[in-house]
Structures are given as structure tokens and as C-alpha cells.
Amino acid sequence: MSKFVFSGCVLGVILFLSGVAGLALQQKNLLSVLLYLEVCNVGGYIILLSAVSSMAINPCVLMTFICLAVCEASVGLGVVVMMARSHGNDYVGSVGILAL
Template sequence: MLIFYKYMFYFFILSGLWSFVSKRKHLLSTLLSLEFIVLGLFFYIFFVLLFYFELYFLMYFLTFGVCEGALGLSILVAMIRSHGNDYFNSFNMLQC
């Protein structure tokens, strides 16, 4: 049964990576795929560290995951305020 969970976490991580690579039109879809990868890594690390009774590392991992999400949302809000949408095609580096 534990082997099923191990492959399930790999599926989470790989599907998040596939979504991150394939859907690059919108910033919101890339941020959601990054959060999906972080969620898969969190569950994998949880089940690995559960055997060692060392769950304090998960608090650090969750802290960095929340900071990554907040930074991504702040970039999304700044991009929508300055350009009006979250398309990468309308974002010109020369205008900044």
C-alpha cells in the first residue's frame, strides 16, 4: 500500500511539472502548477519523515511554500495592474 502512495506522489509532481511546462500563456496557470508541485512534495516529505518522527522540517517547508505562493500572487497582481491581463505575450520587457 505504501508503494501506491509513493507512485501517487510521483504522479503529483510529474503532472505539475508537465502543466508548468506546457501551459505558459497565463501567469495564474503557472502559479497553480507550482503550488501543485509544492503540495506533492509536501505529502511525499510527510510520509518519508513520518517514519523518522522528525516532522519539524515540515513547518519550514510549509513556510517557504506559503512565501512562494504569496510572492507569486503579488507578482500576478502587479502584472494585472500594470498590463491589464496575465498573458505573457502582452508582457514586453522593454516597457518596464
């Protein structure tokens, strides 16, 4: 395993774990939750990029991952806009799961 692949994997794992830790600690605003999910997505992308550079997986997996991450972000922003219009804020605690 080359030095680039190893450092990419380590960076990806650090980003992913920091995103998970942020999700566990900060759940007040929906926008901050979405930002931590995006940090997890970037960490996963870096891990996949290092796997592609070591010829472990097909490069088409990267494009699929990016497309799914973009779709997730757009749906999340749509939910933030819907919550802001209907409830006046984006606090996660102000709305129950079944109320949506």
C-alpha cells in the same frame, strides 16, 4: 517500507510530475503557472510527509516546507496583481523578463 509510505511516495511523485508536465504544456497565463507550481508543492509535501511517517527525516522539515510554499504563493499572487494593474492582463508573453 509500509504500504502507506509507499503509496504516499507514489502519489507525491505523480502529483509532482503532473505539475511539471502542466508547466511544460501551459505557459499562457501567470495564474495557471502558479497553480501548477502549487501542485508541485503539494506533491513535494506528500513525499516529505511519507518520509516523516517512516521516520527518515525530522518533522520540522514539514513546517519549513509549508512556510516556504506559503511565501512563494503570496509573492506569486503579488506579481499577478502587479501585472494585472500595469499591463491589464496576466499573460506571460505580454511582458518580457527584463521589463519587470
